[in-house]
Amino acid sequence: MVAKLAALTREWSEVTLALGKRAASNPDEVGAAAVDYLFYAGYVALAFAWARSVAAADASSQSEDFKQAKRLTAQFYFDRILPRTRTHLAAIQAGADSIFAMPDASFG
Numbered sequence: 001m002v003a004k005l006a007a008l009t010r011e012w013s014e015v016t017l018a019l020g021k022r023a024a025s026n027p028d029e030v031g032a033a034a035v036d037y038l039f040y041a042g043y044v045a046l047a048f049a050w051a052r053s054v055a056a057a058d059a060s061s062q063s064e065d066f067k068q069a070k071r072l073t074a075q076f077y078f079d080r081i082l083p084r085t086r087t088h089l090a091a092i093q094a095g096a097d098s099i100f101a102m103p104d105a106s107f108g
Contacts, residue, residue, distance in 0.1 A: 032096035040088040050074040
């Protein structure tokens with residue numbers, strides 16, 4: 001889990017820098033990425049919380065069954081929920097162009 005979390009943390013930093021660079025020339029980039037960026041950040045932050053939770057459980061005097069349940073639940077999160085960052089990353093990287101491509105008159 002730690003290696004996966006470390007990779008996502010590095011990626012999050014890279015995505016943030018890339019988004020900042022795009023926003024410097026087009027402020028619409030921030031709004032276009034906002035929802036997906038927040039979801040991405042939330043999934044990574046929760047992964048961090050799960051990793052800390054496992055470490056705390058392992059260091060505790062709780063029963064081995066409790067510790068194993070904590071590990072398995074965290075692994076479920078990392079395997080089944082955390083991959084959703086891929087979808088949000090793709091949307092962030094898509095940029096603002098397709099959002100603003102349709103002229104306002106087409107909404108009439």
